[in-house]
Amino acid sequence: MRQHHRRFLAAFVAGLLAIFGIxxxxxxxxxxxxxxxxxxxxxxxxxGAQGTADKDKPTLTAHLPVPAIANGCAVVIxxxxxxxxxxxxxxxxxxxxxxxxxxxxxxxxxxxxxxxxHHPSPLLDAQRAIRLVREKAADWHVDSHRVGxxxxxxxxxxxxxxxTHFDAGKxxxxxxxxxxxxxxxxxxxxYPVITMTDKFGHGGxxxxxxxxxxxxxxxxxxxxxxxxxxxxxxxxxxxxAEDSAVPVENSVEFFLALRRAGVPAxxxxxxxxxxxxxxxxxxxxxAWALGTWPGRLHDWMQLRGxxxxxx
Numbered sequence: 001m002r003q004h005h006r007r008f009l010a011a012f013v014a015g016l017l018a019i020f021g022i023x024x025x026x027x028x029x030x031x032x033x034x035x036x037x038x039x040x041x042x043x044x045x046x047x048g049a050q051g052t053a054d055k056d057k058p059t060l061t062a063h064l065p066v067p068a069i070a071n072g073c074a075v076v077i078x079x080x081x082x083x084x085x086x087x088x089x090x091x092x093x094x095x096x097x098x099x100x101x102x103x104x105x106x107x108x109x110x111x112x113x114x115x116x117x118h119h120p121s122p123l124l125d126a127q128r129a130i131r132l133v134r135e136k137a138a139d140w141h142v143d144s145h146r147v148g149x150x151x152x153x154x155x156x157x158x159x160x161x162x163x164t165h166f167d168a169g170k171x172x173x174x175x176x177x178x179x180x181x182x183x184x185x186x187x188x189x190x191y192p193v194i195t196m197t198d199k200f201g202h203g204g205x206x207x208x209x210x211x212x213x214x215x216x217x218x219x220x221x222x223x224x225x226x227x228x229x230x231x232x233x234x235x236x237x238x239x240x241a242e243d244s245a246v247p248v249e250n251s252v253e254f255f256l257a258l259r260r261a262g263v264p265a266x267x268x269x270x271x272x273x274x275x276x277x278x279x280x281x282x283x284x285x286x287a288w289a290l291g292t293w294p295g296r297l298h299d300w301m302q303l304r305g306x307x308x309x310x311x
Contacts, residue, residue, distance in 0.1 A: 037062050041128045048124075050116055058125040060132060063096035063106040064140060071103035072143035072310035073301070075188065076129045078109050080153025080276070083122065083208035086110060090278035091152040091190075098279060102298060103307065105142055107133055111158065114208035119222065122209065126162045127182035131169070134180040146306055148186040148233070153246060153276065154205040156192020157224070160254060163187040163235065164227035186306065187235040188297060191243055191275055194250035195223040202246050225250075228257035234264040236300050238293045240273035266300050268293055 041058045042049075049056045064070070079091040086092070088108065096106025111125035130147060137144040151159025166183035173179060193202045196210065196219040210218060220226060235258055239251040248269060258265040273280070273290045280290035301307050 036064070039132065041125060041132060046112070046121070046125070048117070048121055055112070055116060058112055058128070059110045060129045061093070061096070061108040061110070062140065063093070063100055063108070065100040065103050065105060067141070069103040070105070070141055071307050072141065073103070073146045073148070073306045074105040074107060074133050074137075074140070074142040075099055075148045075150050076107045076109055076126065076133060076184070078111065078126060078149065078151035078155035078158045080151070080155040081113070082202070082204045083154045083157075084114050084204070086113070086155075087152070087276070087278075090282070091155065091276075094279060095150070098294060103309075104301075105133075105140055118211050119209050119218070122158050123161050123165060126158050127166065128177070130162065130182045130184055131177045131180040135177045141310070143310055144180075146185055148188060148306070149184040150188035150190070151192060152190045152278070154193050154202070154209075156189045157194060157205060157209075157222075159184075159187055160189055160192055160194055160224040161222060163232055164224045164229070183231070184233050186233050186301075186304065189235060189251065189254070190238045190293075191240065191246055191277070192237070192250055192254070193246050194225050194254045196220070197223050200247040200249040200253075202250075225253040225257045228254070228261050228263065230261050230263065232258065232261060232263050234304060235266075236297055237265065237267040238270075238297070239267075240270045240275075240277070240290070242272055243275045245275035264304075266296075268296050 038059050038061045041060060046056065046058055077092055077095050079086045079088050081087050092108040096108050099106040107129060109126060109129045112121040130149060133142060133147050134144040149159045149162045163184055169181045170178045193205045195201045196206050237251045237255055239248045241248050251267060255265055255267045270290055272286055277290055279294050281287045
């Protein structure tokens with residue numbers, strides 16, 4: 001009975017927010033309606049840190065949904081920027097706040113970048129973020145078995161790397177955060193860089209992540225269409241066919257690899273649309289079409305049971 005009451009209340013509140021168009025204002029209100037806090041991933045210094053400046057300190061910004069509609073699902077969001085800068089607004093905080101409108105906690109990752117940092121620093125940051133969300137799951141009212149990763153463009157490469165390069169945790173580690181698994185329970189990839197090969201890769205992301213002359217073996221190990229296994233988590237992909245910066249083949253090849261491995265996957269390819277669209281709602285000329293992809297993502301998450309209220 002209590003579960004039924006919670007579901008009704010959640011649906012009622014979410015409906016009101018949508019009807020009156022106040023979701024974004026409520027979520028931006030701060031402490032009174034939703035939580036938002038910034039955590040340094042390694043307070044004592046990140047592995048391989050070259051200093052103590054802001055660029056040396058990866059962080060995670062937690063956007064927590066209104067408690068009445070929180071369902072326990074969480075997503076670590078990796079903004080894009082070619083591994084050289086980060087589109088923290090439209091591929092980060094805006095996305096987290098959109099997740100909040102239907103009860104999902106969004107965690108925006110500020111990871112380390114070139115020219116100061118190359119692989120494996122960004123991956124270590126993403127893995128640490130996933131572990132941290134699980135370690136603090138009780139504090140944030142998150143289900144540790146529904147923690148996903150999302151990425152846009154080069155952030156999509158980072159998210160797909162986290163989805164194909166992970167471990168179950170280190171039980172003997174002195175840091176309790178490292179006890180947690182860094183395998184995401186699901187992945188969401190928006191116009192992602194996937195490969196580090198020259199065939200249809202993104203040269204700028206490759207150079208910034210691997211350096212000017214990477215070893216062939218390293219490039220192949222981070223060409224994630226080659227790294228998919230049956231243990232890769234279920235994945236949602238979005239891309240546009242006319243993306244001239246990151247060819248749609250990146251998503252297509254990853255989707256086909258998921259199919260071969262028997263991993264559940266859904267992909268949406270739109271004919272029109274430039275690279276770097278974010279949620280697809282900014283350009284009025286095409287928002288009526290491209291702005292529908294977040295709805296498809298919501299449907300996919302719901303169908304997979306990711307949005308079910310915690311008991």
